[in-house]
Amino acid sequence: MNKRVEIALNEQIRKEASSSQYYLAMASWAENNGLNGTAKFMYAHSDEERFHMLKLIKFVNERGGKAEIPSVEQPPKDFDHLEKVFELLLEHEISVTESINELVDICLQEKDYTTHNFVQWYVSEQLEEEALARSVLDKLRLIGGDKGGMYMFDRDLETAAAAKDTSGTNP
Numbered sequence: 001m002n003k004r005v006e007i008a009l010n011e012q013i014r015k016e017a018s019s020s021q022y023y024l025a026m027a028s029w030a031e032n033n034g035l036n037g038t039a040k041f042m043y044a045h046s047d048e049e050r051f052h053m054l055k056l057i058k059f060v061n062e063r064g065g066k067a068e069i070p071s072v073e074q075p076p077k078d079f080d081h082l083e084k085v086f087e088l089l090l091e092h093e094i095s096v097t098e099s100i101n102e103l104v105d106i107c108l109q110e111k112d113y114t115t116h117n118f119v120q121w122y123v124s125e126q127l128e129e130e131a132l133a134r135s136v137l138d139k140l141r142l143i144g145g146d147k148g149g150m151y152m153f154d155r156d157l158e159t160a161a162a163a164k165d166t167s168g169t170n171p
Ligand code: OFO
Pocket: 016, 019, 048, 049, 052, 092, 093, 096, 125, 126, 129
């Protein structure tokens, strides 16, 4: 496997692992703050990020490279409020999209069309995740802290988490 591509893929493995930890921290915070639907959504999202990491690990190893398992980064322990959580989530997804785009660029520079093809799955995934984060954040801003609205919001996220569950998380 091309060395530059291998290094970039390992960097992406590290980012997916840290995304998984980050969303796990958000899930735990939500659970501790009585937001059970949000917690379920974040737990499912954390599992998805782990799946993204596993998919990369398997690809690197199957292509003759060496996947490196990163150490666990400490995510934040506390979040100010729910809107902040989703602002951070969107910010994080945007930064992951940027790193996927860089990966695509490296594949093209190195003429590694197989990896380029593989990475397209992540390009579409990021598009979906950013759109989802934006729509959730828009809803939250519309509710503006109204208690009844927050209850419905949390319940909707529970439904969204159940839908994620059925999508499977095995590479
Ligand atoms: Fe791995 O898709 Fe989000 O970060």
